[in-house]
Amino acid sequence: MSLYTSDNPVFASFSFYAALLGAKTLLMALLTARQRFRKMVSAFANPEDAKMNKGKIKTDDDVERVRRAHLNDLENILPFLIIAFVYVGTGPSLGCAKFLFRLFTAARFMHTLVYAVFVIPQPARAFAFFGGIIANLYMIYAIVTSYALAF
Amino acid sequence: MSLYTSDNPVFASFSFYAALLGAKTLLMALLTARQRFRKMVSAFANPEDAKMNKGKIKTDDDVERVRRAHLNDLENILPFLIIAFVYVGTGPSLGCAKFLFRLFTAARFMHTLVYAVFVIPQPARAFAFFGGIIANLYMIYAIVTSYALAF
Amino acid sequence: MSLYTSDNPVFASFSFYAALLGAKTLLMALLTARQRFRKMVSAFANPEDAKMNKGKIKTDDDVERVRRAHLNDLENILPFLIIAFVYVGTGPSLGCAKFLFRLFTAARFMHTLVYAVFVIPQPARAFAFFGGIIANLYMIYAIVTSYALAF
Numbered sequence: 001m002s003l004y005t006s007d008n009p010v011f012a013s014f015s016f017y018a019a020l021l022g023a024k025t026l027l028m029a030l031l032t033a034r035q036r037f038r039k040m041v042s043a044f045a046n047p048e049d050a051k052m053n054k055g056k057i058k059t060d061d062d063v064e065r066v067r068r069a070h071l072n073d074l075e076n077i078l079p080f081l082i083i084a085f086v087y088v089g090t091g092p093s094l095g096c097a098k099f100l101f102r103l104f105t106a107a108r109f110m111h112t113l114v115y116a117v118f119v120i121p122q123p124a125r126a127f128a129f130f131g132g133i134i135a136n137l138y139m140i141y142a143i144v145t146s147y148a149l150a151f
Numbered sequence: 152m153s154l155y156t157s158d159n160p161v162f163a164s165f166s167f168y169a170a171l172l173g174a175k176t177l178l179m180a181l182l183t184a185r186q187r188f189r190k191m192v193s194a195f196a197n198p199e200d201a202k203m204n205k206g207k208i209k210t211d212d213d214v215e216r217v218r219r220a221h222l223n224d225l226e227n228i229l230p231f232l233i234i235a236f237v238y239v240g241t242g243p244s245l246g247c248a249k250f251l252f253r254l255f256t257a258a259r260f261m262h263t264l265v266y267a268v269f270v271i272p273q274p275a276r277a278f279a280f281f282g283g284i285i286a287n288l289y290m291i292y293a294i295v296t297s298y299a300l301a302f
Numbered sequence: 303m304s305l306y307t308s309d310n311p312v313f314a315s316f317s318f319y320a321a322l323l324g325a326k327t328l329l330m331a332l333l334t335a336r337q338r339f340r341k342m343v344s345a346f347a348n349p350e351d352a353k354m355n356k357g358k359i360k361t362d363d364d365v366e367r368v369r370r371a372h373l374n375d376l377e378n379i380l381p382f383l384i385i386a387f388v389y390v391g392t393g394p395s396l397g398c399a400k401f402l403f404r405l406f407t408a409a410r411f412m413h414t415l416v417y418a419v420f421v422i423p424q425p426a427r428a429f430a431f432f433g434g435i436i437a438n439l440y441m442i443y444a445i446v447t448s449y450a451l452a453f
Binding site for chain 3: 153155156157160162163164165166167169170171173174176177179180196197199200202203221222225229232233236
């Protein structure tokens with residue numbers, strides 16, 4: 001019997017949080033664009049963009065900060081989406097799965113807030129980062145032990 | 152009943168376009184390599200590569216342009232693949248799903264063409280970028296409204 | 303009948319290797335952090351990190367090398383995870399699927415070893431890179447031929 005149906009509340013929950021995190025990752029591009037336009041004199045990466053906006057090509061610290069936050073999302077959110085999907089197939093309890101999906105989602109929104117929106121001194125960002133990592137590693141452990149014979 | 156079977160034409164269509172977009176993303180590495188070899192004197196990132204090809208280590212504008220297009224694919228195509236997969240589970244009509252998959256695929260091929268193959272002035276790239284974003288945001292909206300109770 | 307169930311040994315095998323590769327991708331962040339702390343005087347990207355560790359903000363060749371290996375994982379492992387998942391749906395033989403999953407996993411672990419842990423001259427890295435690419439392209443070919451009518 002397939003666990004990947006909208007009747008399974010764990011899959012429904014995964015779908016909901018996957019959409020939320022997918023939206024968050026895509027919107028980082030708009031956050032970068034906002035910074036590029038705010039810093040117009042110095043923050044375009046391509047000659048055609050700089051020309052269109054009468055700006056200059058130069059790297060800018062605030063733009064680079066948002067881009068690092070975006071890359072960090074690719075490094076963490078995209079693996080999560082696949083790991084969490086595979087984890088749904090191991091038949092976890094709804095309570096445990098929902099806790100992990102919410103922990104991860106909260107950690108990643110927090111990460112971007114303290115990294116690229118309101119810059120807050122360390123260890124704020126480290127806590128947010130490890131909150132996400134712990135949720136991922138727990139699910140990886142659950143998958144590997146469920147499927148150890150499939151090596 | 153699972154919607155993730157080859158009997159479901161929406162899943163079959165997703166599978167086809169996912170393979171196409173996966174291939175496109177992987178081939179960006181070859182496009183970067185082509186630029187590195189064309190610009191041999193100045194475009195390797197590692198000493199061992201430069202040595203092997205009698206080139207130098209230096210960043211080069213045309214190589215960096217292809218690398219930015221590649222990163223933009225990671226930022227947009229990888230979220231699409233997961234969002235579209237989850238969207239298949241909401242049971243959309245075949246016509247609507249196929250339209251979105253084709254719009255996104257066309258937009259991303261166009262994006263790379265105007266960004267990194269034949270450089271075309273803005274707003275060509277912006278149109279291609281937003282074509283992809285709109286397909287993604289529409290699917291995210293459909294998922295969130297389908298699974299709103301799974302919060 | 304769904305192929306995405308833990309009863310299907312091909313899906314079980316996919317799940318196992320997906321968890322392994324997910325873990326590997328996440329751990330690249332720790333490898334980067336290790337290099338940043340080893341090179342403390344010159345290798346932090348953010349003022350708040352440098353301040354906390356009494357280091358300086360500067361790019362460093364060894365840190366950048368690990369970051370390039372990490373980006374290369376995002377460019378190759380993340381597409382693999384989705385391509386391999388879709389490939390499971392085409393109903394491949396267990397032997398063939400397991401061979402491809404193992405080839406890819408071995409190639410990517412090798413890639414990081416020769417790129418960022420023990421730097422080994424080319425063509426070691428090129429072999430590892432193309433081992434992964436070949437597994438991906440083979441699966442893409444299998445998907446496209448299976449679903450050619452879903453165009």
